[in-house]
Amino acid sequence: NFERMGQQQHLATIGQIAASIAHDIRNPLTSIQGFIQLIEKNEQKNEQSNSYHNYFQIIRSEITRIDTLLREVLMLSKSHTADSDSWSIIHLDGLLERLVLLMDPDALKSNIQIRLHLNHAPVVRGSEDKLQQVFMNLLRNAIEAISENGRIDIILKETDGLAIIHFQDTGSGIDETSQDHLFTPFFTTKGEGTGLGLSICQSIIKAYDGEIKVRNLPEKGAEFTVILPI
């Protein structure tokens, strides 16, 4: 009986998630459909409208939205398995250095400086792809929270058999009402957000027996901390 109840609850959760995904796909689909109808109408009237360019741009970006959502949903469904086949030895300092190189152009566009503080060089075991995914999500969120002009400090430390990575930003910080929901799938305060980034991060880090914590900084902005066993 108990087990049945668990399964029912599980189904209810899947139902909620499915409804949320369906909703997030339907919105861009509706807008794609609308713009295609507009183009069709113009074609019938033989009006070669010069705003086609804008229509196509919107259609393309709506398709990208669906694609991003589906990619993240698939990622979330795979993230809870610590698939030890693809495990390797990961030097966190090197991984973070490569990541900053990768994200720097995006950050600099918004006048955001990323500073890397490599105080130690801890080594962990896991999938490099998945860890990179975690750090990239945290950096993206930090850039989005700052929006324009600011700084991100990434601090790598090692203590008592644990690797600790702090991501500190000078962004908006987290308001009290959001604090308890950050890691809930589909929770987002952004118009264009999927709300899956932090869920994916937490799910991956948990699979490595690690932990992810968040707090507001006393000065300004937020700090996300990833703790991983070495």
Ligand code: ADP
């Ligand atoms: P998304 O980025 O699609 O909104 P996430 O799961 O990555 O989804 O983040 C969930 C929410 O957590 C964000 O919408 C935002 O409100 C909050 N958040 C995440 N990172 C930060 C940060 N560095 N500073 C302030 N708020 C943040």
Ligand code: MG
């Ligand atoms: Mg995000």
